[in-house]
Amino acid sequence: MPVISAPYAFNESQLYIDLQSILGRPLYLKCEGFNFAGSIKLKAANEMVEAAERDGLLTPDSILVESSSGNLGVALSMIAASKGYRFLCVTDSRCNLSTRLLMEALGSEVHIIADLDANGGFLGARIDYVRALCANDNRYVWLSQYTNPGNWRAHYRTTAPEIAGHFPRLDVLFVGAGTTGTLMGCARYFRKWHRPVRIVAVDSVGSVAFGGEPGRRMIPGLGMSMRPPLLDESYVDEVIRVEEGDTIRTCHRLARRGFLFGGSTGTVISGAMDWLHRHDTRGITAVAIAPDLGERYLDTIYQTNWLQDLYGDQILDSEQETVDSRRVEPMPRAAGRRRKS
Known part of the structure; x- marks a missing residue:
């Protein structure tokens, strides 16, 4: 049992959820919300x-x-x-x-x-x-989280090695894109790893982080209204954009199985399920990073009136993945990119 004297000294980083039985796809979820700050x-x-x-x-x-x-x-x-x-x-x-x-x-x-x-x-x-x-x-x-290299270095030193230690045969990693600190730290680490890992960035529809037209975004967390200064797209293999409706339905689907996650996590899982639905997953090891828990979203994502006012009465009518509503942008890896440090 750890004994601490400062709240930031505790951070449970070894907890994973196997989502296969809930979502029907091989996906491990790295839970990053179990600390006194409640998020990654x-x-x-x-x-x-x-x-x-x-x-x-x-x-x-x-x-x-x-x-x-x-x-x-x-x-x-x-x-x-x-x-x-x-x-x-x-x-x-x-x-x-x-x-x-x-x-x-x-x-x-x-x-x-x-x-x-x-x-x-x-x-x-x-x-x-x-x-x-x-x-x-x-x-x-x-501190300027948008430009501070400490943002990505934190995950290069901690998050990525933690995943590597648990999954030495990792094939694909799904990471939400906000400031892109988590994305860049993990991507840089796995670029130098002993085996290729496909890095899939998950963004929100309406975000301009990877280009495109800006749009309404009501769920805080992922997405940016400008290009993230920390972002280097040469480390990213693919970008998946998720509609907020899909984020919400994913959150509620997991909540009905006892897992209450936040909007950022719902977005990452929704994007990961889209990707896994379109690929041969036999023998694949896939991990997604869950940045947050759901308690702070009780008055938004989990509040019926808020949902109906913003997204209409039918927002929760179906738990099925609405894959066709998502836009996917493959980013093929250029020859020799693995050599970049």
Whole structure:
């Protein structure tokens, strides 16, 4: 039994779920939500804060500030409270109420952006607000999860080796794409591994992370309204975009079997099932990364009125995968790309 003195010292990283009996496809789910921050974002938050401390950027008078749709904000709130820093999370109106209340309970300040940016999202407006704060007050320290290499290094050092240790014959890995920190860290690690691993990025329809037209996105977590600065597409074999309706149905399907996951996890699983449905899966070892749990989505994804208001009365009529509604973009690996480090 672990004994800890700081909340960020605990992170259960060895739990996997075999989804074969539930979804009918060979898929192992790496659960990353069992820590005091409730999501995979604890790893990146730890890495970025520790790097800022080593570099002398954080002092007792510093105020941490970050733009976040929710989960990184909670992780930084927890770390800031434990270490004695002040923290301001700049989020937007899509952030779940329970997430905002949790950050405030941990002593953080939350600022909500309500104006859309040019791409129909909130990210640009959030970043502009953070930049203005930092320009006017040098006490603010912006970790910038969108550009900070600590974001992907956290997963290069932890998440990917954890998977490799459990699945030495891994064939395909499904990773959700937001800032692309998890995606890039895992992809870089497996590029150097002893066997080829197909890296499949799972994005939300309406995100412009991999190009395309922006669209409405109501579920926070995955997806971006700008190209992620950390993204290097040469490490990605394929991109799958998932409609929010499919995310919601996947979440409810798993909940009816006792597994309550969040929107990011529902998106990743839905994309993985699409890919597995279209490929010969005999003898394949496939793993998907589950970034979050579902408690923070009780007033959105799991709330009937919210669903009906945004997606219509028929949103939960069928648990079947609506594969035809998804757009899939294969990205064939160019010759010699495995040699890139």
